[in-house]
Amino acid sequence: MRTPSRDDKNDTLLPPLAGDEIAALAAAIDRCGVGVLKAAVPRPLLERSRRYVDHELKQHGGQYFGLAGREWIEESPLAAVAHSNAIEAILKGLYRHATGEAPDLRPAAPSLRVLAGSVGLRHSYLFHYDSYVVTALVPLMIPSAPYELPGDLVLFPNLRRVRRNAIVNIIEKVMVESPLACRIWKSHWAQRRFGAQVVKMEPGNIYFFWGMRSLHANQPCLPRSIRSTALFHFGDPHAGTFLKRLSARRHQARLRRLGQMANASQAE
Ligand SMILES: [Fe+2]
Structure with missing residues (x-):
């Protein structure tokens, strides 16, 4: 993958990727679970x-x-990432690859997660599928000092197909995202058995994966550390449906149980 030029005048982030470069990124996600734009x-x-x-x-x-x-x-x-033509083209290209369909006209849904303090500790190993087909993860602050925990991304790559049926989607989510199920996914046995990948993130890179197909969570960080990531979710096949609203309410309840009363940041 080529390194972006700072001299590009059309985009403040990076120059557009060629079609074959986006195809290579998609192939890497299919093969390894994650594609990285360095x-x-x-x-x-x-x-x-x-x-x-x-x-x-x-x-x-x-x-x-x-x-x-x-x-x-x-x-x-x-906002430079949200308005990047290159990122938009990558998300659309990946969506087309994953679904074989024309990409969603809605822009990517941006969110910010900041793990810090004792509350941040509770936001680890919350395994889930995203509601969106494509996820772009932009690490901003990753703990890297000695004796810190980086909060690596843990990913079970491509466990299921893109779910177009909202009922099947929500039933599967309820089954695999329960506290009991999360304890199982957290175990070394399950991670070995189902081929989990532990992804070490480096600020400056952007990580792409099939959020709807890959069960994922972050490992914990120490309460004194700060781990911050921006997420851009693209392509929700169930947007605007009743079941989608139900699923969003379930996600909010999950955050409230964790003592997080503010805005949602994890794409449920
Ligand atoms: Fe997610």
Whole structure:
């Protein structure tokens, strides 16, 4: 995968990828569970995004928080990612590859997750399928000091197909996302048996995976650490349906049980 040019005038993030480069990214996701676009986020944008996270974290008392929806991102440096023509083309290309259908006209749903403090500790090993076909994960702050835990991404790659039937989708989600099921997915036995991948994330890279097909969660971080990721979810086959609203309410209840009363950040 080529390194983006800072001189590109059409996009503040990176130049558009060619069709065969997007196909190679899709093939990597099919094969390994994750496709990586290396050195895609310029250092100055990363620094501005980290300052934004630091500021927001102070507003949230130094504890876990999540932001979702369109408003927050327009006020944050990460708007550069949301408005990137290159990222939009990649998400659409991947969606087309995964479904064989024309891509969704709706833009990607952006969210921000910040794991910090004792509440952040509870937001680990919450295995789930996303409601969206394609997930782009942009690591902003990953603990890397000695004796810290990085909160690696744990992914069971491509366990199921894209679910077009909303009822099948929600039944499967209820089954595999329960607290009991999460304890099983967390075990070494299940991770070996079902071929889990542990992905070490490096800020600057962008990680793509089939969020609807791959069961995933993050490992824990220490309460004193800060782990921050931006997520861009694309292509929800069940958008606007009654079952989708039901699923969203179930997700909100799950967050409330964890003591997180603010906005949702994990694409349920
Ligand atoms: Fe997710």
